[in-house]
Structure formats: structure tokens, C-alpha cells
Amino acid sequence: MSEEVDVIIREAIPKDAENILTLLDAVSKETSYLLANETNQLTIEEEAEYLLMSNDSPNSLLLVAEVESKIIGIASITASKNKRIEHIGDIGISVLKDYWGLGLGTELMEELIDWACHTEIMRRLELTVQDRNERAISLYEKLGFITEAIMSRGAKTDSGELIDVRLMSRMIN
Amino acid sequence: MSEEVDVIIREAIPKDAENILTLLDAVSKETSYLLANETNQLTIEEEAEYLLMSNDSPNSLLLVAEVESKIIGIASITASKNKRIEHIGDIGISVLKDYWGLGLGTELMEELIDWACHTEIMRRLELTVQDRNERAISLYEKLGFITEAIMSRGAKTDSGELIDVRLMSRMIN
Numbered sequence: 361m362s363e364e365v366d367v368i369i370r371e372a373i374p375k376d377a378e379n380i381l382t383l384l385d386a387v388s389k390e391t392s393y394l395l396a397n398e399t400n401q402l403t404i405e406e407e408a409e410y411l412l413m414s415n416d417s418p419n420s421l422l423l424v425a426e427v428e429s430k431i432i433g434i435a436s437i438t439a440s441k442n443k444r445i446e447h448i449g450d451i452g453i454s455v456l457k458d459y460w461g462l463g464l465g466t467e468l469m470e471e472l473i474d475w476a477c478h479t480e481i482m483r484r485l486e487l488t489v490q491d492r493n494e495r496a497i498s499l500y501e502k503l504g505f506i507t508e509a510i511m512s513r514g515a516k517t518d519s520g521e522l523i524d525v526r527l528m529s530r531m532i533n
Numbered sequence: 534m535s536e537e538v539d540v541i542i543r544e545a546i547p548k549d550a551e552n553i554l555t556l557l558d559a560v561s562k563e564t565s566y567l568l569a570n571e572t573n574q575l576t577i578e579e580e581a582e583y584l585l586m587s588n589d590s591p592n593s594l595l596l597v598a599e600v601e602s603k604i605i606g607i608a609s610i611t612a613s614k615n616k617r618i619e620h621i622g623d624i625g626i627s628v629l630k631d632y633w634g635l636g637l638g639t640e641l642m643e644e645l646i647d648w649a650c651h652t653e654i655m656r657r658l659e660l661t662v663q664d665r666n667e668r669a670i671s672l673y674e675k676l677g678f679i680t681e682a683i684m685s686r687g688a689k690t691d692s693g694e695l696i697d698v699r700l701m702s703r704m705i706n
Binding site for chain 1: 567619656689690
């Protein structure tokens with residue numbers, strides 16, 4: 361990270377719910393790179409409940425990045441309760457544009473991977489990213505993710521254009 | 534289909550809920566090939582509500598196959614309400630073992646594809662299948678699905694073995 365910005369990364373707690381929703385809303389207005397699973401449709405109460413559940417879950421993690429008590433980024437691993445796929449963590453990372461280029465995405469991803477490596481349960485991390493989002497793809501590659509598929513028409517832009525989505529994964533041993 | 538079995542394929546309605554749950558339960562006991570999204574965790578009321586919603590949805594379809602008023606198979610297309618991915622239909626097909634080898638899987642899949650082709654909204658169908666399920670894969674290939682990825686460790690068997698899952702898709706024009 362740059363010396364000038366003091367960022368705290370910590371696990372989210374239920375009372376972060378409102379600030380997390382505010383962040384997600386801001387991020388979704390700044391970028392057209394988000395996929396559906398990263399856009400927010402929860403109420404504050406639902407988000408708080410989700411955070412409580414996530415805190416108790418052995419295969420979910422939600423981190424927030426704070427600058428002067430303001431949440432400026434989040435990073436998450438979510439996984440199913442179902443035994444057949446409980447070992448698969450779905451990765452999501454969102455950072456406010458003002459804080460891009462400081463290495464925060466890398467730092468958040470490293471924290472997620474490190475957490476996964478210290479669990480018993482996680483054996484695979486996966487993510488989807490719009491194939492035109494080269495910046496994100498190169499970050500994921502740097503951290504050991506490989507491309508498993510280019511999913512044709514995996515997303516639709518606001519103007520209705522069908523675009524490719526890349527499926528990437530990283531094994532956890 | 535064989536001449537000996539008279540099968541009716543029709544769209545499911547809310548009062549099929551209990552019989553559909555019974556079928557899903559029977560199928561999940563017969564095979565270890567199901568992935569998590571095909572296993573059932575709904576109550577009868579929730580399933581009925583889901584069927585009502587599905588009937589009203591422009592991008593979801595649930596078909597049942599009946600023999601003498603008994604539901605012996607189901608086939609579904611489910612899709613998100615989210616605009617970014619509303620054009621992507623997720624395919625699921627389950628048939629009781631007693632009725633395998635009669636071409637019912639093919640018939641159900643053809644109905645799903647035909648329905649998708651007659652909508653405005655659907656542009657991509659996708660499915661995941663355990664990579665060891667050669668029988669299903671060859672059915673999907675016959676109907677125009679191509680392999681987009683072999684997802685390493687995409688599922689875990691009941692004995693804890695991590696196995697590969699194949700992601701397949703078929704474009705709808």
C-alpha cells in the first residue's frame with residue numbers, strides 16, 4: 361500500500377451492514393464491470409443477518425477495508441452449506457475507484473487466500489470476471505488463479521450487449 | 534420413447550409440488566451424480582410458491598414427465614431476475630432410474646431447448662455435470678451443448694473424494 365493511505369483490513373461485523381450496502385451501491389454506480397452476484401439487493405436487516413451468519417460459518421468470510429472509519433472496499437468468500445460443494449469458495453472483491461491502483465485489491469485477495477489456506481474445509485476458490493476487465497484478470501493471475509473457461513454470453517451490459525465472462529479458479533491444498 | 538410406456542410431458546403447476554419433492558427425493562437416493570443445485574431442500578409450500586413464480590416468469594420453465602399420473606421425471610430452466618444475467622438459463626433434468634434408456638432425457642431436453650428458442654429473453658443455456666457421468670455428457674453433446682470448462686474439484690462425493698465437474702453451454706439465437 362502507499363504510505364499516504366492508512367488502511368485497516370478486518371472481518372465485517374453485523375453493525376457494518378449499512379456502510380457495506382452504501383459501499384456496494386457506490387461501487388455499482390462507478391463501474392460496469394460487476395456481475396450480478398456482486399450487485400446488492402438486500403435490506404440493512406438482511407445484510408446484518410447475512411454478516412452474522414457469515415461470522416459463524418466455517419466456509420464464509422467477509423472482509424472490509426477501512427480508511428478513517430470509512431469502508432472503502434470489501435472482499436468475500438461465500439460457499440454453500442451443501443456437502444457436495446461446501447469446499448468451493450466464491451470470491452468477490454469491490455473497491456471504490458478513488459482507492460484503485462494502491463494495491464488494495466491484491467492485499468484483500470491475499471488475505472482471502474491466506475484465510476482459505478488456514479481452514480480445513482476450503483479446497484477450491486473460484487470467481488467470474490468480465491473478460492474485458494483485463495486489470496482484474498491480471499491481478500487474479502498474479503495470485504495464482506487460472507482460467508477454466510471463457511463463458512460465451514456470460515453477461516449482458518446495460519445497453520444489452522452480450523459479453524464473455526471468464527471463470528477462474530485456484531486450488532487450496 | 535418406447536411404445537410400451539405412455540409418457541405425458543407438461544408444464545408443472547403448484548399442486549404438483551408434493552409429487553415433485555417426492556420425485557427429487559427418490560432420484561437423489563438412486564444416484565450419486567446429482568450436484569448440489571439439484572438436491573431438494575424446500576418444503577411443499579415453498580416448492581408450490583416456486584412453481585407459481587416459475588409459471589409467471591418469462592425466463593423459467595419447469596416440465597414434468599408423467600406415466601399414469603405419476604411424476605417420473607422433471608426438467609427445468611431457471612434464470613435470474615437480474616438484468617445482467619437474465620438471458621442465461623440453468624438446465625436441470627432428473628428422471629427415475631426405472632425410466633432410463635427410453636429416450637426420456639433427450640425428449641425433455643429437446644422440449645427445454647425448443648421453449649428457450651421461442652422466448653425473446655433466453656440467449657444462453659448452461660449446465661454442470663459430474664465429469665464421470667459419461668452417459669449424461671453424451672446426451673448433452675448430442676443436443677448441441679459444448680464443453681466450456683472442466684472445473685477441478687467442482688464437487689465432493691459422499692465419501693469425501695473431490696471430483697471434476699464439466700461446465701457445458703448451448704447458445705440460443
